[in-house]
Amino acid sequence: MAFAQSYMPEALSRAHLIGIIILTKFLKLPVTRYEAMIEKVEGSPMFRQLWPGIISTELFPKARVLEPGRIPTPNAIGQLRKDEKGIYVSYRHAGLTREYLFDEGNIRRWRLCPEGFSVSVQPNAQPEGRSQALSARDEAQIQALSRQLRLINTRNRLTHMILMGIAEHQGAYLASGDALHLSPLSQVALAEWIKGEAQGDSRFLPPGSRLELVDNSMISRLTRNMSVLSPQGQNIPLRDFFPSTRDMHKRLIQAILDQEKEQVRRGDIQRAYTDEQIKEKLEERYGVSISRRTVSVCRQGMRIPSSYTRNSNHTYPPRLVHFSFHYPLNMASVKANTPEAAGVYELSLADVEIDYPLCSGGMVYIGSAKNLRKRLRDHLRPNSKNGDLGELLDSHRCSFRYILVRRDLREAEKELCYSFSSAYGSLPRCNRISP
Numbered sequence: 001m002a003f004a005q006s007y008m009p010e011a012l013s014r015a016h017l018i019g020i021i022i023l024t025k026f027l028k029l030p031v032t033r034y035e036a037m038i039e040k041v042e043g044s045p046m047f048r049q050l051w052p053g054i055i056s057t058e059l060f061p062k063a064r065v066l067e068p069g070r071i072p073t074p075n076a077i078g079q080l081r082k083d084e085k086g087i088y089v090s091y092r093h094a095g096l097t098r099e100y101l102f103d104e105g106n107i108r109r110w111r112l113c114p115e116g117f118s119v120s121v122q123p124n125a126q127p128e129g130r131s132q133a134l135s136a137r138d139e140a141q142i143q144a145l146s147r148q149l150r151l152i153n154t155r156n157r158l159t160h161m162i163l164m165g166i167a168e169h170q171g172a173y174l175a176s177g178d179a180l181h182l183s184p185l186s187q188v189a190l191a192e193w194i195k196g197e198a199q200g201d202s203r204f205l206p207p208g209s210r211l212e213l214v215d216n217s218m219i220s221r222l223t224r225n226m227s228v229l230s231p232q233g234q235n236i237p238l239r240d241f242f243p244s245t246r247d248m249h250k251r252l253i254q255a256i257l258d259q260e261k262e263q264v265r266r267g268d269i270q271r272a273y274t275d276e277q278i279k280e281k282l283e284e285r286y287g288v289s290i291s292r293r294t295v296s297v298c299r300q301g302m303r304i305p306s307s308y309t310r311n312s313n314h315t316y317p318p319r320l321v322h323f324s325f326h327y328p329l330n331m332a333s334v335k336a337n338t339p340e341a342a343g344v345y346e347l348s349l350a351d352v353e354i355d356y357p358l359c360s361g362g363m364v365y366i367g368s369a370k371n372l373r374k375r376l377r378d379h380l381r382p383n384s385k386n387g388d389l390g391e392l393l394d395s396h397r398c399s400f401r402y403i404l405v406r407r408d409l410r411e412a413e414k415e416l417c418y419s420f421s422s423a424y425g426s427l428p429r430c431n432r433i434s435p
Helices: 002-006 014-027 031-042 045-050 104-112 136-169 171-176 187-197 216-223 245-266 275-286 292-301 307-311 331-337 372-380 387-395 409-424
Strands: 055-059 063-065 076-083 086-091 098-102 227-229 235-237 343-349 363-369 398-404
Touching (some): 014 136, 014 216, 031 045, 076 136, 086 136, 098 136, 136 171, 136 187, 136 216, 275 292, 331 372, 343 372, 343 387, 363 387, 363 409, 372 398
Parallel strands (some): 076 227
Antiparallel strands (some): 076 086, 227 235, 343 398
């Protein structure tokens, strides 16, 4: 209701409000269900009767159809690609590439004489002969079809503008595939960009197309569980294109600490970087000036131990282990971010730290699985076998990260548990026994 309330003038009609509520629910449809709906609409008897003389379509600028078999997941909308004219979108389904148009003049004439008027042969002809006008049932079907096509047009326009906005703001990242080239971008800022672009003749919409109600909550609903393939073929959740400034600081700090691990391994440096040294390297390498305290907050948010702990003989995670990013532990996030592959995973509390004997941290469990996605989804279901872990997951916001392991799965889990125990003084809170 947040979107509806933000656009609720005093005289807003009940019908208009209902329309907004229907739209907000429509934007949340998964991609596969949305495609099925388009196919159902195009296959309806009334649509076939009005196509192509009264109903027609117009392709979005910079929109094409992806070759069959190129989409790896149900959530991927298509692929962002680049040619000599810039970035364009290859959509997974032809119904996503266009908007649907009604010829109002012809439909008025067709209503008067549906059997004596042939729009396919003579679009501007007058009715021939005499015939019954449309029945009330036919009128109701036309009205329902019109409403459905308006919803489809709105979602298609908004989806295309979001992807074009991502291409405009995150071009460096799309060109390189390096997450360090992402720029801070909020959904509020993208909504304002879309409003500006959709006024007048847009570069990315057909002439005359409009997006009257664009709000960051609409963008949030539409992009929540949707992804897109990068030009390099990487499947990227759309929400990853909206990093905050803090998110970008964390990525840069992680890059510096990854280099630290390699330098320690080669013997180029003897000690881990302090927060002050990380602050200096951020400014030196990336031109980013933040306080030492901000560095410390970001480091702790990523569950990275202090330089004192990293300088000890036992560190967690080990220097040669490269975890994925932290992702929220919920069904949608697990489905979007976790492969169906073998690996070791770590569960952490997002808002609480545990006081272990040697230092504090948010990590509460280390486990392994032959199918990471299935195991993480099992943790979210009721009646978990690990009661202590289940209580924590129910009462706190949690995150997960993982590493893929091709062989010796149990040995990899054992090494991580040993590393954690050495650095923190005990096993993670919910690991009841050593692997």
